[in-house]
Amino acid sequence: MIIDKLIETSVAKQNPTVIGLDTRIEYVPEHIKRRYFASGIDMKMACEAILEFNRSIIDAVYDIVPAVKIQMAYYEMYGFYGIKCFNDTARYAKSKGLIVIGDVKRNDIGATAQAYATAYLGQTFIDDGVAQNAFDVDFITVNPYLGFDGIKPFVDACKAYDKGLFILVKTSNPSSGQVQDVVTRDGKSIYQIVGQLVEEWGQDVIGQFGYSAVGAVVGATYPEQLLRLRQDMKHTYFLVPGYGAQGASAEDIINGFDEHGLGAIVNASRSIICAYKSDKWSKAFKPEEFYQAARCEAIDMRNDIATAMIMKR
Ligand SMILES: O=c1ccn([C@@H]2O[C@H](COP(=O)(O)O)[C@@H](O)[C@H]2O)c(=O)[nH]1
Numbered sequence: 652m653i654i655d656k657l658i659e660t661s662v663a664k665q666n667p668t669v670i671g672l673d674t675r676i677e678y679v680p681e682h683i684k685r686r687y688f689a690s691g692i693d694m695k696m697a698c699e700a701i702l703e704f705n706r707s708i709i710d711a712v713y714d715i716v717p718a719v720k721i722q723m724a725y726y727e728m729y730g731f732y733g734i735k736c737f738n739d740t741a742r743y744a745k746s747k748g749l750i751v752i753g754d755v756k757r758n759d760i761g762a763t764a765q766a767y768a769t770a771y772l773g774q775t776f777i778d779d780g781v782a783q784n785a786f787d788v789d790f791i792t793v794n795p796y797l798g799f800d801g802i803k804p805f806v807d808a809c810k811a812y813d814k815g816l817f818i819l820v821k822t823s824n825p826s827s828g829q830v831q832d833v834v835t836r837d838g839k840s841i842y843q844i845v846g847q848l849v850e851e852w853g854q855d856v857i858g859q860f861g862y863s864a865v866g867a868v869v870g871a872t873y874p875e876q877l878l879r880l881r882q883d884m885k886h887t888y889f890l891v892p893g894y895g896a897q898g899a900s901a902e903d904i905i906n907g908f909d910e911h912g913l914g915a916i917v918n919a920s921r922s923i924i925c926a927y928k929s930d931k932w933s934k935a936f937k938p939e940e941f942y943q944a945a946r947c948e949a950i951d952m953r954n955d956i957a958t959a960m961i962m963k964r
Pocket residue numbers: 671673722754821822823824868869870892893894895896897918919920921922
């Protein structure tokens with residue numbers, strides 16, 4: 652199962668992190684942009700420059716990280732060309748043995764959720780007996796707000812096509828508590844209730860390590876809630892964003908792991924792909940060496956988390 656593959660790859664690489672490819676054209680160094688923009692500046696050229704940037708980042712980290720997360724919002728901005736760039740990036744990452752998380756945060760009523768599930772996880776019917784994958788991703792992120800009829804098509808697609816989900820439970824953004832921390836009549840917060848539902852929704856797709864292919868997104872910026880959810884959601888793997896650019900530290904995310912050091916995969920996007928612009932690395936690396944800065948920062952992140960884990964024991 653894909654969740655087992657994620658766990659095995661993280662363990663083999665001794666690295667429970669995922670690099671986020673939230674690539675804006677502003678992050679692409681001038682030497683790449685100059686080449687693509689020589690014959691005209693448009694969305695197609697921008698996406699070709701972004702794809703080259705993404706490929707270089709992937710080449711620099713694929714041997715040390717288990718997965719990449721591609722944030723669809725940054726590709727949708729470029730319409731048709733952006734969607735192609737998203738998919739080309741996903742395919743390239745997979746060709747390098749990486750697991751690919753499509754951060755697409757989809758959902759709708761059951762019938763439409765079915766179409767989304769087909770698009771991202773299943774196969775699109777084209778003609779009698781002919782079906783193809785529209786996207787090449789292993790996991791996607793999903794919004795739980797519509798309840799189970801909006802989730803079931805995604806869970807069914809996970810079973811049929813060996814794919815996985817990360818469902819939003821407690822998000823990392825500053826105002827997530829406005830909705831997610833509201834306490835209901837039975838004394839539980841909304842995020843705890845959603846957490847319980849995610850555990851239930853994933854019970855038929857549990858892999859050999861006891862974790863389900865139906866995972867949860869839990870922000871690193873809320874370490875207390877992360878701890879509570881880790882205790883309550885024994886079979887749910889967490890995708891933990893918020894490390895790095897959003898200010899969460901390795902100490903903050905450590906609560907997301909179980910006693911075996913499993914249970915969570917930590918995302919960092921801007922702090923890795925823009926490392927070459929940072930105070931920490933900009934003196935050591937030229938913009939032309941952006942991918943080396945990304946690798947160094949990815950190694951530091953891995954080591955930072957490993958140290959925090961050892962200190963916690
Ligand atoms: O609660 C959430 C859910 C998703 N995200 C996404 O993760 C990355 C974080 O990027 P950074 O640059 O490392 O801050 C981004 O794609 C978000 O859309 C999240 O941050 N929090």
